[in-house]
Amino acid sequence: MASAVAAPGHQDRYAGLKRHEVILLFVLIAAVAVLAFRSEQFLTTGNLLNQGRLLVEVGLMALPMTFIIITGGIDLSVGSIMGLCAILLGVFWQKLGLPLGAAIALALVVGALAGFVNGWFITRVGVPPLIMTLATLALYRGLAEGISQARSVRGYPDWFFGLGQGELWGVPTQLWLLLFFFVISAIVLTYTTFGRSLYAIGNNEVAARFSGIPVDGIKIAIYTMSGLMAGLAAWVFVSRVSTTRSDMGTGLELDVITAVVLGGTSIFGGTGTILGTALGVVLIQLLKNGLALSGVKGDGTIVVIGVILILSILVSDLLRRQRGAEH
Amino acid sequence: MTSVPPLLRLDGIVKSFPGVRALRGVSFDVRPGEVHALLGENGAGKSTLIKVMSGVHRPDEGRVEVDGRPVDFGSPQEAQAAGIAAIYQELLLFPELSVAENVFMGHAPRLSWGGIDWDQTRARTAEILQSLDIHDLDPDTPVGALSVGNRQRVEIAKALSMNARVLIMDEPTAALTEADVERLFGIVRRLRERGVGIIYISHRLVEIFDLADRVTVLRDGEYVGTHEVRDVTEPQLISMMVGRTIDQLYPHRTANPGKVVLEAKSVAYPGTVEEASLTLRAGEIVGLAGLVGSGRSELAQILFGVTPASAGQILVDGQPVTIRSPADAKRLGIAYVPEDRGTQGLIRPMRIRHNVSLAVLKELARFFFIDRGREQELARRDIERFKIRASSMDQVVGKLSGGNQQKVVLAKWLATRPRILILDEPTRGIDVGAKAEIHKIMSELAAQGMAVLMISSELPEVLGMSDRVLVMREGRIVAGFDRAEATQERIAAAMMRSAQQERAA
Secondary structure, rough: HHHHHHOOOOOOOHHHHHHHHHHHHHHHHHHHHHHHHHHOOOHHHHHHHHHHHHHHHHHHHHHHHHHHHHHHOOOHHHHOOOHHHHHHHHHHHHHHOHHHHHHHHHHHHHHHHHHHHHHHHHHHHOOOHHHHHHHHHHHHHHHHHHHOOOOOOOOOOOOHHHHHHHOOOOOOOOHHHHHHHHHHHHHHHHHHHHHHHHHHHOHHHHHHHHHHOHHHHHHHHHHHHHHHHHHHHHHHHHHHHEOOOOOOOOHHHHHHHHHHOOOOOOOOOOOOOOOHHHHHHHHHHHHHHHHHHHOOOOHHHHHHHHHHHHHHHHHHHHHHHHHHHHO | OOOOOEEEEEEEEEEEEEOOEEEEEEEEEEEEOEEEEEEEOOOOOOOHHHHHHHHOOOOOOOEEEEOEEEEEOOHHHHHHHEEEEOOOOOOOOOOOEEEEHHHHHOOOOOOOOOEEEEHHHHHHHHHHHHHHHOOOOOOOOEEOOOOOHHHHHHHHHHHHOOOOOEEEEOOOOOOOHHHHHHHHHHHHHHHHHOEEEEEEEEEOOHHHHHHHHHEEEOOOOEEEEEHHHHOOOHHHHHHHHOOOOHHHHOOOOOOOOEEEEEEEEEEOOOOOOEEEEEEOOOOOOEEEEEEEOOOHHHHHHHHOOOOOOOOOEEEOOOOOEEOOOHHHHHHHEEEOOOOOOHHHHOOOOOOOOHHOOOHHHHHHHHHOOEOHHHHHHHHHHHHHOOOOOOOOOOOEEHOOHHHHHHHHHHHHHHOOOOOOOEEEEEOOOOHHHHHHHHHHHHHHHOOOOOEEEEEEOOOHHHHHHHEEEEEEEEEEEEEEEOOOOHHHHHHHHHHHHOOHHHHEE
């Protein structure tokens, strides 16, 4: 009993500083400092805003991915859903002749539906998330390629590029969108019954079920959200690059998952924050950009990101164990 | 007798696990040719003590001696080599392998080139079985095809094949039928005549008086005393075990049953529950007894919607209801405190505050937003009401002791203000003090008009707490007794197979 006196966060004055997010913030600052030193172009408002523009798609998908990984699941199919939605957006508009607004809305619906299918099979049939979304990673990509017939769609009207290429109050438009969803997700995760249920499921799914929490419904909801956000990312992406191809978003699921895990969400479920994910997304984008500017080739960048990922997990694991030993 | 040096002697054994002192200075010895019973309630430290003897745990302090020489077992293999074998409650056999293969697993007779001498293996297995007066067990039968009683005989044969001189039996009769118990006793007596020292763990007092020469009692990890069995009486042993008499242990309460609130009519779930029926009234505590595997927890989980009934009908307040999930059950005012706290009851990495609110998150929320003030208020009140010993409401539940963890589960469910409370082994593995507190809470709840269904494997608890006792066997409710007519013997007889009870029910 005496050993239980020190509650987490009560005795350790530095507990706040040992949080994963704080460590990540320091890593981010250090990275920015080093990169700014290596390249003059790096630390300029123009470059940073442009990087902000580039990270939005990964950022949008990383938000529901955080939810999913907190419950102990994973969604490997987000890159493919994004590709599918991008192609359908173009096809609905150009081939089926729908108004562009309707085509966008329909593409979002397809994204949500694709996520719902993942969630339905995971909860009702009991397919493990890793296997289910690995299957739909291939399936949705295959559909995208089949539908596109290796042709791209271009020639969108000018207003369509406002989201991906325009600015609002001097900041890339899509960054406002990401900020909006970031705030919503953070509030949902921290303050609502839904957010609390996600942590409960991730820490002990059986006990959550035994407590009357609608585990299956919640899981279906987060996979559906993930699909919807991948659809939204597709819209932003097409608007940014002005064209639609079926290979869009290939491999993006890795960036998304890396950002979430780098942000301190345990791949085993139960812990994680939206703030951490946001820092993870920013750190990865800045590393990619900064290293490219200082002349490091693409392969080298991936190696650096991998090393940072491993280090950050080691450090936070070390701190968690240290904290565990204190009481 | 006393001049014979003990085969195995333990002195001043102390063993701690994180958060618990399982043994605090326990001494014990067993002589050749005696049955020495080890007695104590669940959580008294019996299992830890036998694990120290059999080399599973190393004691933190104290001496272990074999034939008067100090030993330090680093593994069960070392203990076996010293002639100490243990038979645990859950038998550790390979169901796909034959009797002979199981008996000689790991130490089979070898041929000159190193291969296993199968003829020898079979012959020696047959020989050991003969010596135990077991004639109906073929060394070539796969173990998976055997009854529980026969499997246990295989375990005993296995111990003897390693020339065990000390045999530890952990609740060997827990899952046996009456006839198998008789045969087991025969075997134990035969082994005693051969000079084997037998350590016999049980909390069935009748067996101890029947079989044992000496008895040692443990309570809360402490050594209470060792006596010759012929010198003690049953009430004496009970008061040694619990530290007070049964009358003091359970709160007195006059039952005042109201109207029927829950009724199950022939509910079933494939493979576990067959046509079980029961009624539960407001203000009464109904004990549900039965052997492990009789379908008690499964019945509870049907009523709670974890595994919805495949047939039959459930009525709440006389109205037929459909319960397809715990959420449905919760809405109907049913709460279930599960048997397995760690996996079903609690979210151990989360704080007390977050656990007690888990079943009432919706009620605590305004527009999906959890009202943290009300959540803290709930946690504060529960900690006080249930005397949960914790540093604060922010303490992680996994760090609490078993009894306090159970109180958190209870608090979580009582927060839903249920009218029907199902408790599955509510005091298993928790210390005597917390146990008494939980019993007191149960009595208070019943007095306030709650209908309580309590599943328990401890007959004294069933007898002490229940206004009525139902007995389950093979997925059916086979007997029911009022408080006045319920006795340990009658309930036990109904739990086992017994023709007279069948007719009486």
